[in-house]
Amino acid sequence: xxxxxxxxxxxxxxxxxxxxxxxxxxxxxxxxxxxxxxxxxxxxxxxxxxxxxxxxxxxxxxxxxxxxxxxxxxxxxxxxxxxxxxxxxxxxxxxxxxxxxxxxxxxxxxxxxxxxxxxxxxxxxxxxxxxxxxxxxxxxxxxxxxxxxxxxxxxxxxxxxxxxxxxxxxxxxxxxxxxxxxxxxxxxxxxxx
Amino acid sequence: xxxxxxxxxxxxxxxxxxxxxxxxxxxxxxxxxxxxxxxxxxxxxxxxxxxxxxxxxxxxxxxxxxxxxxxxxxxxxxxxxxxxxxxxxxxxxxxxxxxxxxxxxxxxxxxxxxxxxxxxxxxxxxxxxxxxxxxxxxxxxxxxxxxxxxxxxxxxxxxxxxxxxxxxxxxxxxxxxxxxxxxxxxxxxxxxxxxxxxxxxxxxxxxxxxxxxxxxxxxxxxxxxxxxxxxxxx
Amino acid sequence: xxxxxxxxxxxxxxxxxxxxxxxxxxxxxxxxxxxxxxxxxxxxxxxxxxxxxxxxxxxxxxxxxxxxxxxxxxxxxxxxxxxxxxxxxxxxxxxxxxxxxxxxxxxxxxxxxxxxxxxxxxxxxxxxxxxxxxxxxxxxxxxxxxxxxxxxxxxxxxxxxxxxxxxxxxxxxxxxxxxxxxxxxxxxxxxxxxxxxxxxxxxxxxxxxxxxxxxxxxxxxxxxxx
Numbered sequence: 174x175x176x177x178x179x180x181x182x183x184x185x186x187x188x189x190x191x192x193x194x195x196x197x198x199x200x201x202x203x204x205x206x207x208x209x210x211x212x213x214x215x216x217x218x219x220x221x222x223x224x225x226x227x228x229x230x231x232x233x234x235x236x237x238x239x240x241x242x243x244x245x246x247x248x249x250x251x252x253x254x255x256x257x258x259x260x261x262x263x264x265x266x267x268x269x270x271x272x273x274x275x276x277x278x279x280x281x282x283x284x285x286x287x288x289x290x291x292x293x294x295x296x297x298x299x300x301x302x303x304x305x306x307x308x309x310x311x312x313x314x315x316x317x318x319x320x321x322x323x324x325x326x327x328x329x330x331x332x333x334x335x336x337x338x339x340x341x342x343x344x345x346x347x348x349x350x351x352x353x354x355x356x357x358x359x360x361x362x363x364x365x366x
Numbered sequence: 367x368x369x370x371x372x373x374x375x376x377x378x379x380x381x382x383x384x385x386x387x388x389x390x391x392x393x394x395x396x397x398x399x400x401x402x403x404x405x406x407x408x409x410x411x412x413x414x415x416x417x418x419x420x421x422x423x424x425x426x427x428x429x430x431x432x433x434x435x436x437x438x439x440x441x442x443x444x445x446x447x448x449x450x451x452x453x454x455x456x457x458x459x460x461x462x463x464x465x466x467x468x469x470x471x472x473x474x475x476x477x478x479x480x481x482x483x484x485x486x487x488x489x490x491x492x493x494x495x496x497x498x499x500x501x502x503x504x505x506x507x508x509x510x511x512x513x514x515x516x517x518x519x520x521x522x523x524x525x526x527x528x529x530x531x532x533x534x535x536x537x538x539x540x541x542x543x544x545x546x547x548x549x550x551x552x553x554x555x556x557x558x559x560x561x562x563x564x565x566x567x568x569x570x571x572x573x574x575x576x577x578x579x580x581x582x583x584x585x586x587x588x589x590x591x592x593x594x595x596x597x598x599x600x
Numbered sequence: 601x602x603x604x605x606x607x608x609x610x611x612x613x614x615x616x617x618x619x620x621x622x623x624x625x626x627x628x629x630x631x632x633x634x635x636x637x638x639x640x641x642x643x644x645x646x647x648x649x650x651x652x653x654x655x656x657x658x659x660x661x662x663x664x665x666x667x668x669x670x671x672x673x674x675x676x677x678x679x680x681x682x683x684x685x686x687x688x689x690x691x692x693x694x695x696x697x698x699x700x701x702x703x704x705x706x707x708x709x710x711x712x713x714x715x716x717x718x719x720x721x722x723x724x725x726x727x728x729x730x731x732x733x734x735x736x737x738x739x740x741x742x743x744x745x746x747x748x749x750x751x752x753x754x755x756x757x758x759x760x761x762x763x764x765x766x767x768x769x770x771x772x773x774x775x776x777x778x779x780x781x782x783x784x785x786x787x788x789x790x791x792x793x794x795x796x797x798x799x800x801x802x803x804x805x806x807x808x809x810x811x812x813x814x815x816x817x818x819x820x821x822x823x824x825x826x
Contacts, residue, residue, distance in 0.1 A: 197638040343799075406694065413699075
């Protein structure tokens, strides 16, 4: 598979260099929101949407900054754009689906400090993707994030019924699970030639 | 946040105050960042130049000076020293100004991410004389041994990269073979257990050499026109 | 600690130490995990990241504290984020100027300091309500705590995963390094291990403290009975 092809870029963000399990981005929601399968999948969908919007805006802003040779303002502009994108998504969801808005609750504003979104913008800038590649990359990243979240939620739901010693509960257990998932995902390295 | 019931609720600030504060902070931040950028720019360029020279002199051991060139279909153009990003290749010269070899970049997808290499090429001997890794995120202890393993590096003492008589392509494709199976001088013996990364190095060299070397031979005269003042010292 | 939340905290030793142990940002509050796991594959990277984050914590804490009376409530988060992003950009360029190799090792994670929840959290919870000196000391404590946590992770991962410490080979060339620890799964496992260790120590301490109580109670009853 060609390294620049859209399929490969998608697979790269989705499986090979999964944002959560290989790049360590988006760990706060990964540990905090993965208690229940349903909240996990909803958070994942919100993140996919925000990623697509942020990716597009970041691409546009970067083009402008390069045009005016103001690259040093990149970080500040990106974070401002992401915060605004999250705000926009929140308002849109509130208007079109109040039910969804209520179930997502606090999670939406939390996405602003989600390193996955800023990481996505920074990585796609470093790799100098064009617009369609950026979209493929952000879709893959969002899907990968959702996948990791759903896997984790499924595991944790099952674990609640198991008999674990009480020193092991909570974050230590979640992190060990994360480590095992990460180990499993390492098997995807080298995928696509 | 509970409010003290004693005080009356404050009037919300006017939009001008909000915009003014944000604008003020934004201006101050812009000023700080722009100043830092200006102050550090020289040093950063210097660092990049030094890192590049270290890599170039590693693959062209006899060279003491280097120049950057840009190569495309139309010809070979010398570049000023500052143009770090646009160079296609770097020519190495010894103390007397004679050309010792050329350093070229190549890259290919490895196990985890892209592997970028810089290799030295000698025009007289028509072979690759050295290879160093510029960038890699391969598995530590396995894939990253391509940088350090002496047996792997020995592949590049004189890796055959001859051009056919018309100078349009390599006579033999550079290819990575399994560890211990090397029979010809244009093959690279892979590191056992790090096949993917070794193959990536082979592919990077093959792709770059097949593209650049024919063009280089066509315009190689430009490499020999150098004046004493333009040589950079190590 | 029950206190009047409106009163600014007096400067005391605990303002500094709370960030190191009691409210350690990584081990207790579980904030800032992204850089903690990503950059702790060697001890020197961990140290550099810890110092860079401390720098941003200090500068942004001081600036937010200085401007706390000026920033209206409605735009405070946006202002804090701009301030933090400014200092992160400064650190980014500073590291590039100091050492290109360090910059390549830390990669994009320097810029990701911006979304490190510790910094925004501290700005919102402490620096915006306290005097500059307090804010500075608290930020320093948090930074030291974060760097300490980073070093805990980095040292273990480097020693087990490459057999070196700060680049110095410890066990000689025949040591078979446990490579998984410098890879992503290792980060997860080592942090889980440290949390597990702290939980065990905490439980032991609780058991010891609880073990003393009933004794004195029964002694009191015995004393009353006789």
